[in-house]
Amino acid sequence: MKAKNKKPLIIIAAVIVTAGVLALLYITAGQQTFIRTALSGLTLGSLFFLVAGGLTLIFGLMDVLNFAHGSMFMLGAYIGWQLYTNPTFIFGLLPQVLAFASGVLITPIIKPYLIRWKVPEYWIKILPKIGYLLSLLLFFVSFIGLDILGLADTAMVAATTATAGDALAEISVQEPLAQYWFRPILIFISGALVAFSTSKPGQKSEFAPKEKMIRKLIIPIALFILAVEATFIRETAPVTILLMNGNWRFIIAIIVSIIFGFAFGAVIEITLIRPLYVRPTFIIIMTLGLSYVIRELVQLLWDPLAYQMVRPPLFAQRGKAASLLEWLQNGNATIDIVGVTIPTYRLFVIALGIIMFIFITILMTKSRLGMIIRAGVQDPQMVEALGINVKAVFTVVFGLGVAMAALGGIGAGPFLPIQPIMGDHYQTQGLITVVIGGMGSYGGAFVGAMILGMARAFGDYFALKYSLSTAIAEASTVIIMIIVLLARPQGLFGKKE
C-alpha cells in the first residue's frame, strides 16, 4: 500500500524539479541558446537511449551487463557506413555468411533423425567434438586466399576520395567466380557440421519432434538460395546500390545495420554468453574482453582512422529551411526553429530515439514477447514451466538489444566521426543511464538518457560561457548518478529488490 501512494509523489517531485531546472536554464541562457542547447541535449539523449535501452533490457531479463555494447554500437556504425559508402566488402562476404547460416539452421531438420540414430555410448561424446573440429577447419579453409583486407580497403578509399564525387570509380573487382565458387560450398558444409554437432547424435534424452518439417525447411532453403544469388551479384550489387538515391541507400544501411546487430548479438549470446550464465562475473570479464577483440578487428580491417560519413541528401543541401515542409522538399542541412538554426540531422536522431522508445513500449506492453520478457524478469523458471523456450527468448532479447545499439551506431554515423573508439563514450554513458533510470526499466532508460543528454549539452554550454574545462560537463553525468543513487538506490524507475 505504501508503495502505491509513494509513486505519484515521486513523479510529481520529479516533474517539479525538471520544470524548475529547465526554467532556470531558460532564464540564464536566454531563449535562443536554450532551444539550441536543449535540442543538442535531446540528440545526445537519443543516442544514449539507443545504447542504454538494449543494455537495460538485457540486464533486466538475464542479469547480464554487456560491456561490449559500446563496441557493438561502433560496429553498427561501421557496417552501415560500409553499405552506404561502398558495399564491396559486405557483398564480398555475404555469400559465405548466408551459406554458413543456412548450414547451421538445418539443425531442426536433422536433429530428430540424428538423436534417434543408434550410436555407441562412446561415440556420443566424441562425434560432436569431431564435428566441431572439422567445421572449424573447413571454416578457415573457405577463407584461404580471400583478400578480405583488400575488400575492406575499398570503402576506406571511397570515403577518403568521396569529394571527387565518383564513388563508382572505387568499385574494386571481386574474386572471379571460377576461383570463388568453392568458398560458399565449404562454409555451408562447415555450418552443417555445426548443426550436426549441436544436434547431439545418439543422445536420446534430447527432444526433437519430426512435426512441421516443411515449415522448418523454409528458412535454411531460403538462405541457401540467397547465398547462391549473392555469389553471382558480388560485383553488380555494390554498383546498383551506389547508383541509388542517397536517402534510399541510407535507409538500406540502417536496415542492414539492424539485421547485422540482431544476428551478431544472437550469435554472441549463443556461443559466448550462454555457457557463462552460471558464472555472472565471468560474463563481465568476457564481454569486456570481447569489446577489445571487436575494436582490434575493426582496426585491422579499416585502420585506426576516423572517417566522416557523408550525410544523406535529405540533410545535405546548403541553406536553411524555413519550415519542416520546406526541409522535406529541399533537403536542407539546417532548419529555422523559432529563430534558431538547427542542423536537420539532429531532428532525425531525436526522432530515431523517440520512435525506438515507442517501439519498445509497444513491444513490451502489447506483444506476447513483451509479456514473456516481463514475466521472465521475475521468474524465468516458471516461464519455462509454462512451455516457453526461455533460452531462445534470451537469445532474441540479446539480439534485439544489440540491434538497437547498432541502430544507434548508424544513426550517429553522419554525426560523429566513425572510428574504433566511438562507442566507448556511449558505453559509459549508457551504463550511467541504466543506473539512473533503474536497472531493467526501459522507461527509466529513456528518461535517464534525456536527463544525461541535457546535462551534457548544458554543461558544455556553461563550461564554454564561463571558460571552464569541458570536463565539468562530463563529470556532471556522474554527479547526477551519485545524487540519484543517494536519493533512490534502485534508480528513478527501478524496483526495490
Place this chain on the structure above:
Amino acid sequence: MSDPTKQIDLLVVDNIQTFVGQFHILEGVTVTVPKGSITVMLGRNGAGKTTTIKSILGLTPPQEGRVVFNGMEIQGKRAFNIANLGIGYVPEHRAIFRSLSVLENLKLAERKKGDFDRHSEFVFGLFPDLKRLYKLPGNHLSGGQQQMLAVARALVPDNKLLLIDEPSEGLAPILIQQMMEAIKALSETTTVLLVEQNFIMASQLAERYTIIDDGKSVKSGLMEDLVHDSELIHHYLGASIKTREELEKAHES
C-alpha cells in the same frame, strides 16, 4: 476411476535421484500416477515433495532413474519441452507473475492461439473472482486470489496432467473449501498429482497417496487405507497434520 486395476499409469516416477547444487536431495523417489485420478504426495516439511515435482518437470533434472509420462521417457529433456507434452504446473508459494495483469498471466500460459478463449468459461466458472479482477496487476491481488490465479493459469492450455504444489497453503478456511471444489472439478477431466500438507483436504480429494520422507518415497497405496492407519500417519507425517479429532470431524461431514 471405478476399477483401479483397469487404470493405466499416466506418470511413472521410477526411483529418481536428484541433486540440487551439491546436495543430494532425492535419494530414490518412486511415484505412480494412474490416469484419471488424484494422487497426493505427503511428507514433512523439507521431505522433498517440491523437488520431486520439479524433477518431473525438468526444472531440477534427476541424475538417475526414469520419469515416464504417457509412455515416453522424459527425464533429461528440457523443461519447456516437457511442459508442452501436456503438463501443467501450479508452483508453491503462489508464484504468479506480479507485474502482469490477471489476463496477461492467463494469456501467457497459452500454448496454441485460442487456448484461453476455449477454456475461459471453465476457468472463470471455477474462480469467478478472477473475471472481476482480470485487468488488475498480479501484485494487487490478495493471497487467495493469487493462488486461484496460479491454478487457473495451469488450466488455460490442454493439459493431461497437473502438478499442484500445496494449493491450500496460507488460505483462509473458506477459500480452502473453494480450492477443494475447484480441484475436484478439474480432476474430472485431468489427472492430478497433488502435494498437500492439509491432511483433511488431501484425504478427501485423493484416491492414492505416496509418502515422501527424507528424500525417499517410503509408502504408497490407497487413501482410504491410509486414513485408518493412524500409526503410519503419525510416524511419517506427525507434526504436519491436524489432530485426530479434526480428522474424524472432517470425515463425518
